[in-house]
Amino acid sequence: MISGIKGSLQAQGPDWVFIEIGGGVTLQVSVPSSLIPLLGEIGQNVRLYTKLVVREDDLQLYGFPTPDALHLFNLLISVSGIGPRTALSLLSARSPEALVSAILSGDLEAFGGVPGVGKKTAARIILELKGKLEKEGLLVISEAGASDAETLSALTALGYTAVEARNALRAIGDVNGLTLEEKVRLALSHLARGR
Secondary structure, rough: OOOEEEEEEEEEEEEEEEEEEEEEEEEEOOOOOOOOHHHHOOOOEEEEEEEEEOOOOOOEEEEEEHHHHHHHHHHHHHOOOOHHHHHHHHHOOOOOHHHHHHHOOOHHHOOOOOOOHHHHHHHHHHHHHHHHHHOOOOOOOOOHHHHHHHHHHHHHHOOOOHHHHHHHHHOOOOOOHHHHHHHHHHHHHHHHHHH
């Protein structure tokens, strides 16, 4: 199983990228269009967390810039009637953060306009995933970018829950231009005040 790839971004389309992983090998990876801007410019090195989906006559690699986006994809395809293409469409139409927010709030309207997802399917997604998301406190990348995901990951590695880490990051607000260490220090300061 291919759980991740690292290489040079060679090309990108509406919902795919080509990643050259070395040795003359380039892989096509399906990526949600809402997350492609996080990968950077052509020629940059990128890392994707991946899921290989095997069908009778097809191998398809799906990639995500954070482990949490991959986890959300895996949760979506666990819902009966939701296949990888529909899950990709959902993550292309809405950011992972917006999708989690819609599921947690039970917002059926947020699923409107996604191909293959009507109100019944949206209701099924909410019903099957709301409890799981509340239990896990799923971390997702914010619209500010992957640096927030790194900060959240660092805080959870220090023993804070996903919910505590996300709330601390929201509390410190817009911290563009700071290093990862500075963001973590600010978040820890906030968390210490709350205890």
